Amino acid sequence: MSGAVSLEALTEHIVTANYPRAADTFCALLKEGHRLLDVVRVAIDTTAPYVQAPSHIMPKGDGTFRGVNYDHTVLGWRASWRLTPHLPDPARLLPMTQAMWYVPQGLDVWDQVLCEFPGHYARDQEKCDEREAAQTPERAAGLPGPTGTNTRTGGRFDGPAWRPPKVHFEDHPPLRVGSPQERLERMWWAIMTGERVEGYRLFLGLAEEPEYRTRLKDTILMAGIIDLQETIIQRGSFQNIGHKALRARAMLDLADTLGWENAHGVFYTVVPDLGCTPRFHELWALTSNLLPMEFRNWQELKRANTAPLTEREVDEVVDVINWGQPGDVVALITELLRRGRALLAIADAIVIAFVHNEIHVMEHPNAFFTPGHAFDYCNVVNHWLRTYDNPHQAKALYFEAVFVNDVLRANMLFPRDPAMALKSPKVHAREMEQQSERELLVTLAQAIDMQDAPRALAAVDEYLARTGEREALIATLCYAASKVQNDPHVARKCASSIEEYRHNSTHRKDDILRGWTKYLARAVRRSTDLGCYRLFRQHFLGERGRHERPLPLNA
Numbered sequence: 001m002s003g004a005v006s007l008e009a010l011t012e013h014i015v016t017a018n019y020p021r022a023a024d025t026f027c028a029l030l031k032e033g034h035r036l037l038d039v040v041r042v043a044i045d046t047t048a049p050y051v052q053a054p055s056h057i058m059p060k061g062d063g064t065f066r067g068v069n070y071d072h073t074v075l076g077w078r079a080s081w082r083l084t085p086h087l088p089d090p091a092r093l094l095p096m097t098q099a100m101w102y103v104p105q106g107l108d109v110w111d112q113v114l115c116e117f118p119g120h121y122a123r124d125q126e127k128c129d130e131r132e133a134a135q136t137p138e139r140a141a142g143l144p145g146p147t148g149t150n151t152r153t154g155g156r157f158d159g160p161a162w163r164p165p166k167v168h169f170e171d172h173p174p175l176r177v178g179s180p181q182e183r184l185e186r187m188w189w190a191i192m193t194g195e196r197v198e199g200y201r202l203f204l205g206l207a208e209e210p211e212y213r214t215r216l217k218d219t220i221l222m223a224g225i226i227d228l229q230e231t232i233i234q235r236g237s238f239q240n241i242g243h244k245a246l247r248a249r250a251m252l253d254l255a256d257t258l259g260w261e262n263a264h265g266v267f268y269t270v271v272p273d274l275g276c277t278p279r280f281h282e283l284w285a286l287t288s289n290l291l292p293m294e295f296r297n298w299q300e301l302k303r304a305n306t307a308p309l310t311e312r313e314v315d316e317v318v319d320v321i322n323w324g325q326p327g328d329v330v331a332l333i334t335e336l337l338r339r340g341r342a343l344l345a346i347a348d349a350i351v352i353a354f355v356h357n358e359i360h361v362m363e364h365p366n367a368f369f370t371p372g373h374a375f376d377y378c379n380v381v382n383h384w385l386r387t388y389d390n391p392h393q394a395k396a397l398y399f400e401a402v403f404v405n406d407v408l409r410a411n412m413l414f415p416r417d418p419a420m421a422l423k424s425p426k427v428h429a430r431e432m433e434q435q436s437e438r439e440l441l442v443t444l445a446q447a448i449d450m451q452d453a454p455r456a457l458a459a460v461d462e463y464l465a466r467t468g469e470r471e472a473l474i475a476t477l478c479y480a481a482s483k484v485q486n487d488p489h490v491a492r493k494c495a496s497s498i499e500e501y502r503h504n505s506t507h508r509k510d511d512i513l514r515g516w517t518k519y520l521a522r523a524v525r526r527s528t529d530l531g532c533y534r535l536f537r538q539h540f541l542g543e544r545g546r547h548e549r550p551l552p553l554n555a
Contacts (some may be wrong), residue, residue: 076488129155224248319466355515428458
C-alpha cells in the first residue's frame with residue numbers, strides 16, 4: 001500500500017473505516033521510530049467519540065427489541081498489550097497490529113446494526129451487503145451500486161465509509177464539587193442508576209487526584225462487576241455477558257500503561273458506557289440480602305477466611321457448577337464460606353470448573369463463544385479480589401459462579417451434533433511420544449492453525465507431562481492466537497488464561513493451559529483470512545506473498 005505516513009493519515013484511515021490502510025500506516029509509523037504507546041494513544045483518542053451507543057438494546061418496528069453490541073476496540077488494545085511480554089521481537093508487535101486492524105471496523109456500532117455504517121458488525125453479523133443486494137437489483141447482478149461498492153471485497157460494508165461515524169455521547173468536563181468520598185459515592189450511584197453524564201463527569205474529576213486513585217479503581221471495577229444479568233437463558237437481548245466488567249478492567253489497565261494524564265480517550269471510551277442501558281442488578285440484590293442473613297461478619301470474610309479448599313471440595317465445585325442448578329451453586333458458595341474457605345481459593349476452583357467443561361464437554365465451535373465471556377469475567381473478578389480490599393468482595397464469588405453455571409447450562413440446551421464430535425486426543429498419543437519438546441510446540445502451532453483440536457490437545461498434554469517448562473508453551477499459544485484477525489475475544493482469552501494460570505492455587509492449574517489450547521484449536525473464528533498477518537510480515541520481516549516461515553519463539 002502507498003500513501004503518506006503520518007499520525008494524521010492514521011486518524012483519517014480510522015475514521016473512514018479503512019482498516020487495511022490504518023494497519024499499514026500503523027506498522028509504517030512504528031518502523032519510522034514512533035513510540036508504540038504514542039501511536040496507540042492517538043488511535044484511542046480518535047475512536048473515543050465514535051464507540052458509544054445510545055443503548056445496548058434497540059427497539060424494533062414490531063415492538064420487540066434486539067441487542068446492540070458493546071465496543072470491543074478498547075478490549076483489543078488492552079488484551080493485545082498484555083500479550084507483548086510473552087513474545088520475542090518482532091513478534092511482540094503482531095497482536096498490536098491485529099488490534100489496529102480491528103479498530104476501524106468497530107466504530108459506530110449502533111449504525112452498523114442499522115446497516116448505515118461499515119464495519120465488522122455490518123459486514124459479518126448483520127450481512128448488510130447481502131441484505132442490500134437483495135433489495136437493489138444492480139447489486140444482485142454484480143454491477144456497481146448507487147453509493148459506490150468497495151472494490152476490495154465487492155461489498156461497501158467492508159469500508160471505506162461513505163460518511164463519518166456518529167457521536168452518540170458528547171464529551172463533558174470534569175465535575176469537582178464535593179469531597180472525594182462524596183463524589184465516589186455519587187459516581188457509583190450515578191452509574192448504577194444510568195446517570196451517564198454525571199457519572200462520567202465525577203469520574204473525570206476524581207481521575208485528576210492521584211491520592212484517591214486506588215479507591216477510584218476499586219469503585220469502577222465494582223460498578224462493572226455488579227452489573228451482570230442473572231441468566232442468559234430465554235433473555236434474548238436483555239443481557240450483557242459481563243462486558244461492563246471487562247471494559248472497566250481494560251480501561252484501568254490502559255490508563256496505567258499510558259499514564260492517567262494521557263488516558264482521557266480511554267476514559268471517554270468506557271465510563272459513559274458503564275451506565276448505559278440495559279442495567280442488571282438482580283445478583284447484587286440477591287447477595288446484598290443473602291450475606292447479611294448468613295454471616296454476621298460478611299464484610300470481614302476476606303480477612304477472616306483463610307483456609308484452602310481440599311481436593312474433594314474442588315471436585316465439588318467442579319461438579320456443582322457444571323451440572324447443578326443456580327440454587328445449588330449459591331448454596332455451595334455459602335457453605336464453603338461457612339467452612340472458612342478463602343475467597344481466592346473458591347475463585348480459583350470456579351476457574352477450574354470452567355476449564356473442566358471446556359476440555360471435556362465443549363465440542364461445537366459455537367459452544368465456546370458466550371462461555372468465553374464468563375471466563376474473562378472471572379478473570380476480572382479474581383483480579384479485583386487479588387488487588388483491592390472491599391467489604392463487598394464476597395458477593396463477587398456468587399456472581400462468577402452463577403455466571404459460569406448459567407452459560408454452561410445454556411450450552412446444554414442445544415442437542416449435541418454427532419457431526420461435530422471430536423476424537424480423543426489419545427489417538428495421537430503415540431505420535432506425540434516420538435517428538436522432541438521443540439517439535440511438540442511446532443505440532444501444537446500447526447494444529448491450532450488447522451483447528452485440529454484433538455491433535456493440539458495431544459501435543460499440549462505430552463508437553464505438560466514431559467517438562468515443567470511453560471514460557472515457550474505460552475509464547476507458542478500467544479503467537480498462534482495473534483494470527484487470528486477481526487476478533488479481540490481471542491487476545492482477551494489469552495490474557496485471561498495467562499493471568500489465571502499464574503495465580504491459580506490449585507494443583508490443576510495446567511488445565512487452564514489445556515482449556516486455552518482447545519479454545520484456540522476449536523472455537524469458531526470470525527475470519528480465517530490472514531491479511532493482517534501477511535501485512536505484519538511484509539513490514540517487519542520483509543516478506544511478501546503467502547509464503548510463511550515460523551518466527552523463532554525461543555529468542
